[in-house]
Amino acid sequence: MAEQWGTFITGGIGLIGVLAGIPVGRWQVRHQARVEHEQWLRGQRQEAHLALLDVWVTGVKEFQEMVDRDQVSVEHHLVETHPGNGWEASEDRIWEHTETISKPVRNALERVALLGPEIVDTACSQLAVALTGLTQATRLKAGDPTWPDLAACRGSWDQAEAARTAFLTACRKATRTAPEPRRQRS
Incomplete structure (x- = not known):
């Protein structure tokens, strides 16, 4: 009978x-999925940040070229x-061109804003405000012989550079923070 008890105890153990392994296994699967998602999200964020920076630099350059002396002479x-x-036709062209420049930047801003994190979302908001400033400054006095208002344009370029610097700082912080396996997120 003692042998049967040994078999029974071994089977019970x-x-x-097995019963204890089920929740542990589930926890491991959830944990691994969370870590993999964080790594995937981090890669997506990096790609979106770089794409936004490329489009941003191109957009700012195009706004600056729009009010370049040679381009203004062509417009006149x-x-x-x-x-x-x-x-009136000039005003329409200027508004249309600024919209053409702004659209890809807005699309890239939206992609970055979708991916977060909050610190980058805040920096994206600053970029969006700067983009609006660039657009409005370039459009200021459109349809008038005194176009462009270079003082307003220079101010918007300074604002754009400050927003870009803030965005870079936020991206550095977000990118350099590696996913932590034990950190629980909601």
């Missing part, structure tokens, strides 16, 4: 081990040779 020539109201 095995059954307890188009006004003079336009049949009808040349200034």
Whole structure:
């Protein structure tokens, strides 16, 4: 009978081990999934940050080129040779061109904002405000012989550079923080 008790105890210990292993296994699977998701999200964020920076630099450069002396001369020539109201047509071209420049930047901003984290979301908000400032400063006095307002444009360029610097700082903090396996997130 003693041998049967040994077999029974061994079987009971095995059954307890199996039952205890189920929640431990589930925890490991959830934990691994969380870590893999964090790594994937981190990679997506890095790609989105780089894409936004590329589009941002291109957009700011295009805004600056729009009010470059040579481009302004071309715009004034188009006004003079336009049949009808040349200034109205000029205003339409300027508004259209600023919209064309802004659209890819807004799309990249939205992608970054979707991926977070909060510190980068805040920096994206600053970039969005700066983008609006660039657009408005470039459009200021559109349809008027005194276009462009270079003082407003320079101010918007400074704001854009400050927002870009803040975005870079936020990205550095977000990217350099590695996922922590034990950190629980909601």
